[in-house]
Amino acid sequence: MSRYRLGIDLGGSHFEVGLVDIETGAKISSLKGKVDPQFHWREHLKDIVEAILQLSENTANLFGKVDKVGIALPGNVSPEGDICYKCPNLPKWRDVPVSEFLRDLLKQYFKRDFQVVAINDVNAAAIGEYHFNVKILLNKHSASMLYIAVGTGVGGGIVLNGKLVVGSRGLAGEIGHLPLDNSPDAPICGCGSKGCLETQASAKAITRKASERLGHNYTPRELYNLILKAPNSQEASIAKDIFREAGYFLGLGIIAVSYVVDIDVVVLGGGVMGASEFILPGIYEALDKKFKMYPGDPKGMILLGKLDSPQVLGSALAWNYL
Numbered sequence: 001m002s003r004y005r006l007g008i009d010l011g012g013s014h015f016e017v018g019l020v021d022i023e024t025g026a027k028i029s030s031l032k033g034k035v036d037p038q039f040h041w042r043e044h045l046k047d048i049v050e051a052i053l054q055l056s057e058n059t060a061n062l063f064g065k066v067d068k069v070g071i072a073l074p075g076n077v078s079p080e081g082d083i084c085y086k087c088p089n090l091p092k093w094r095d096v097p098v099s100e101f102l103r104d105l106l107k108q109y110f111k112r113d114f115q116v117v118a119i120n121d122v123n124a125a126a127i128g129e130y131h132f133n134v135k136i137l138l139n140k141h142s143a144s145m146l147y148i149a150v151g152t153g154v155g156g157g158i159v160l161n162g163k164l165v166v167g168s169r170g171l172a173g174e175i176g177h178l179p180l181d182n183s184p185d186a187p188i189c190g191c192g193s194k195g196c197l198e199t200q201a202s203a204k205a206i207t208r209k210a211s212e213r214l215g216h217n218y219t220p221r222e223l224y225n226l227i228l229k230a231p232n233s234q235e236a237s238i239a240k241d242i243f244r245e246a247g248y249f250l251g252l253g254i255i256a257v258s259y260v261v262d263i264d265v266v267v268l269g270g271g272v273m274g275a276s277e278f279i280l281p282g283i284y285e286a287l288d289k290k291f292k293m294y295p296g297d298p299k300g301m302i303l304l305g306k307l308d309s310p311q312v313l314g315s316a317l318a319w320n321y322l
C-alpha cells in the first residue's frame with residue numbers, strides 16, 4: 001500500500017489538490033484553483049483533474065506511486081463514498097456519481113487506474129484532525145472525537161472506535177441542527193427549523209447579532225478586529241458578548257453529543273475559530289454550568305484544530321476511516 005495519496009478539497013469558491021504522505025501528514029505539493037459555483041459539476045471535476053496533471057508534473061516520481069484519491073465535498077455524500085446527493089453552495093451538484101466520473105477522467109488523463117472515494121468536507125476535516133492531532137496525542141486508537149467546524153454554518157464529524165460515524169442518511173454529527181435554543185423568538189434556520197445551534201453560533205449568526213446590537217453587518221473577523229482595536233470600548237464589550245454567546249451554544253452542543261457517545265476530545269476548527277480567545281470562555285461557561293456528570297474538568301477535552309488543510313489530508317485518509 002502506497003503512503004502517497006491525493007487529497008482534494010472542493011469548496012464553494014476554491015478547490016485544492018494535494019499530494020500527501022499519509023504516514024507523516026506532510027503535504028508534499030499542492031495547487032489551488034477557482035470554482036465558479038454556477039458551472040456544471042463536470043467542469044469542476046475537469047478543472048480539478050487539470051490541476052492534478054500539473055501537480056503530477058511537479059512531483060513526477062512520487063505521483064507515480066499514488067493509487068488512491070479522496071475528494072472532500074461541501075454537501076451530502078453517500079455512506080459508500082460514491083454519490084454526492086447535494087451541495088447547497090454548488091447548485092449543479094445533484095445526485096452526482098462523483099467517484100465513478102473522477103475515476104474515468106483520471107484514467108483518460110493518466111492511462112492507469114486509481115481508486116476514488118468522496119466524503120463530506122467536515123467529515124474529511126474530522127479525519128485529518130483525528131489522525132494527525134488527536135490520535136498521536138492520546139496514543140490510543142479508540143479515542144472518541146467530535147470535530148466542530150464553525151464557519152458560515154456549523155458542521156460536525158464524529159470519530160468513534162477508530163471509524164467515522166456517517167449513518168445511512170449522512171446525518172451523523174450534523175450538530176449544527178441540534179435544537180438548542182428554545183426561546184420563543186428563536187431564529188429560523190436554513191434547514192427550515194427554529195432555534196438550531198447554527199442560528200446561534202455560525203458566522204451568519206454572529207453577523208446577524210452584530211447587525212442587531214451594533215447596527216452594522218460585521219463579519220466575525222471584523223468584529224474580532226474591533227475588539228482588538230479598542231478593547232475597552234462599549235462596542236468591544238458587546239462584540240465579546242456575541243462571541244461568548246456563540247461559545248455558550250457550542251458548549252451546549254458538545255454536552256449533548258458527549259452524553260450520547262461519551263466524547264474524549266473535541267476539536268474546534270473553521271474560520272470563526274480565529275476568534276477562539278473570545279469564544280472559548282462561552283464554551284467553558286456552558287461546560288461549567290451544565291456538564292455536571294463529567295468526572296474532572298471538562299475544559300481539558302477541548303482542543304483547537306491545528307492542521308493547515310485538514311480536508312485535503314482527511315480526504316486522502318478516508319479509506320482508513322470509512
Ligand SMILES: [Zn+2]
Pocket residue numbers: 176177189190191192193196198
Ligand atoms: Zn437547522
